[in-house]
Amino acid sequence: MKLHKVGRRYGLRGPWVLRDVDLEVPRGALLRFEGTNGSGKSTLLRLCAGIDAPSTGRVTGRPRTAYVPERFPAALPFTALGYLSHLGRVHGLRGAEPARRATEWLERFGAVGHARTPLAELSKGTSQKVAVAQALLAEPELLVLDEAWTGLDRTARGILDRAVAERVTAGGTVVFVDHDPARLAGAADACYRVVDAGLRPQETAARAAGATTGPCVTVVAQGPPGADLPGAPTTAPGPDGTTRFTVPAAHSDTLLHALLTARPPWHIHAVTPEEARPDRTAPRPESP
Ligand SMILES: Nc1ncnc2c1ncn2[C@@H]1O[C@H](COP(=O)(O)OP(=O)(O)OP(=O)(O)O)[C@@H](O)[C@H]1O
Secondary structure, rough: OEEEEEEEEEOOOOOEEEEEEEOOOOOOOOOEEEOOOOHHHHHHHHOOOOOOOOEEEEEEOOOEEEOOOOOOOOOOOOOOHHHHHHHHOOOOOOHHHHHHHHHHHHHHHHHHHHHEHHHHHHHHHHHHHHHHHHHOOOOOEEEEEEEEOOOOHHHHHHHHOOOOHHHOOOOOEEEOEEEEEEOOOOOOOEEEEEEEEEEEEEEOHHHHHOOOOOOOOEEEEEOOOOOOOOOOOOOEHHHHOOEEEEEHHHHHHHHHHHOOOOOOOEEEEEEEEEOOOOOOOOOOOOOO
């Protein structure tokens, strides 16, 4: 997706919140936006999510998108399960799939006990779990998260961190804003600060550290050539005809899952936590 000279102001004579913003949102990437209160982060996310239109400029190549807004409209006349199933259908899921995925995400967030609770009666935290689940169950190509961690308990925040990593390793893109500067620190591929209605690229933790720090995992495995593996692992020949994959630690489960469920499956020789982080800015090597 690309933003071309995008501008947004509210009202005909309102100040420009965003002006002449050019941005490429690549596939399989994690992008963070930051900025002071009122700088235009939510405005930018709404434009990325396609729920708002630019006043000037255009957005092209929009992928299938799901969005977690800053404020969840909790007064809708649904139960948690009814709402998630409905949203699943809106996202194009059919038959029993919407309810199945809805239940799966409620279980994952430890909220399945509230499946039949009306949205209006949910606690703030559970309501936020529903807000997040409605976006995740669609397995969108682009996931837009506006302070989605706010209101979640520590366990749920960890589950959302993991879900974000899974989306990215599956080839999706996640764009997010969060008040916590440590949120997904080290995992973001790019970070932009909204300043004076424009975007200023920021140094990400990985780049700042020369792309060689941060936890990662090395997997030594033997398997068929030509596998399309998630997580953009760096690859190198391993001993005895094996391949050595290195990925950020947050992506290692997804890589292992892909290796083990490949047809035929890869044979895993070793899984080793490392201190070095692969250089995700390097071109993705060919699959072995
Ligand atoms: N629907 C709207 N109508 C009028 N003005 C708006 C609207 N939405 C946002 N604004 C204004 O646009 C500017 C940017 O708001 P926005 O919510 O995008 O900033 P933000 O960086 O997300 O802020 P915060 O960190 O406080 O959430 C603010 O001055 C805000 O008042």
